[in-house]
Amino acid sequence: MSKPFHFEAKWCLNSSFEDTLRRFWATHSDRLPAKLINVGLHLQQWSRSRFHEEKRSRLKLEQRLSALIDQDPTGKVLAKILKVQLGLNLEADKEKVYLSQRARVNWLQNGDRNTSFFHKATVAHHNCNRILGLEDESGQWVSNPDDMIRVVMKHFGDLFMASDSGGDDRVLNLVENRISSSMNENLLKTFTKDEIWLAVKSMSPLKAPGIDGYPALFYQQYWHIIGDEVTHFCLEVLNGRVEFGEINKTHLVLIPKVDKPKNLSQFRPISLCNVLYKIIAKVLVNRMSPYLDGCIDEAQGAFIPGRQISDNTLIAYEVQFSLKMKKKGKK
Known part of the structure; x- marks a missing residue:
């Protein structure tokens, strides 16, 4: 091989x-x-x-x-x-x-x-x-590569398999409309070359590459050679003229949560996407980012620049501390 x-x-x-x-x-x-x-x-x-x-x-x-x-x-x-x-x-x-x-x-x-x-x-x-062995669903230890693949396939197949839960219309009808017509016009504008290059240069150069083996450094360093073709391909996908099935392939990597993990619940799966896919995703994120603040509730502690998930945890600790310290009074 x-x-x-x-x-x-x-x-x-x-x-x-x-x-x-x-x-x-x-x-x-x-x-x-x-x-x-x-x-x-x-x-x-x-x-x-x-x-x-x-x-x-x-x-x-x-x-x-x-x-x-x-x-x-x-x-x-x-x-x-x-x-x-x-x-x-x-x-x-x-x-x-x-x-x-x-x-x-x-x-x-x-x-x-x-x-x-x-x-x-x-x-x-x-x-x-290195994963030398895993416990299957019955708790039995398997170390043969074929058996480990079978265990992994079954675990993630059960975890990510879509289920027929019915339509979402009843829930979606309760969601308040936050996108105005002018905001929608900006979101639907034709994508440009500048947006592609902005996404490329903002990436971390040596993050783990996807299936094709190219990190973002390759695109950043040699954009003057490959930039025109990369831009053309990404714009074709973003503007709806080409399907992105060719680049929608990932490596699924298991990151251990603990030392010497034994079963798949002790791993965190991450997907290593090709940089071409990341460029397209990042362009979409950059296009939507200015409007997320108005769409996501202020109580949500993530996805918005300046907000962190840890903020909610700190607030909860502060409230708990205040309640413990307050011994007297009606409030």
Whole structure:
């Protein structure tokens, strides 16, 4: 089984990568989802072909630096040492980016080259993600991969399967109309290129990618190459001219809630969507955000900028504390 494609952030540090991507991108004329898959296969082959070359290049730089240090420190020698050192620093940066991308460490930003830390975080991240066995619905422990898949499929099938609960008209008729005609006109306006780019640049660059293996960094860094086609595809979907079934596929990932989880209730499922899907969703969110404040009750502690779910918890604690402290009086 071949390894699935995964865009490497360290490729952006390679001076030849942009020209390589431009060449691969111009080679294919498929629809965008298929084109991304085909370009990914080319990039995967390109990366494999460069792996040993980069390793040899780094070894040569280290040997060159060692030889230069043993020479008399003339101006010409010092200039060569500086040039070689810059090359080694670039290789170290590539290694740091490679490990930090896998470690999923978001709080540690630029400036720290502690690659041993990233390596340990990567190993811990992989160990945490391994599921060696699960309890089925009867409490029996299963460790065979096929049996675990069966348990997972049944659990989430029962959990998310739609049930026939009748029409919602009776409930919806009680909902107060909050969207005015002018607001509705703004919501129904044709989507634009600027809205697509605004959504792309506001995304976190290295969040876990979806099935196609591309993080938001790929779109942000090489928008001048792929931007026109991405914009055209997203606008076709947003303006109702194309169905989005091609990109509506996700990886379902189980995040442990506790140490050493045993059953599926101890996991939190998340869906890793393709960035194309995220772009379209984010454009819709940006379009609706200015009007949510008028649609969602002020008692609701989420979904609106400036509101947090924890606010309601803090208010409840304050009320409880006030009731305990109030010993006398009618109020």
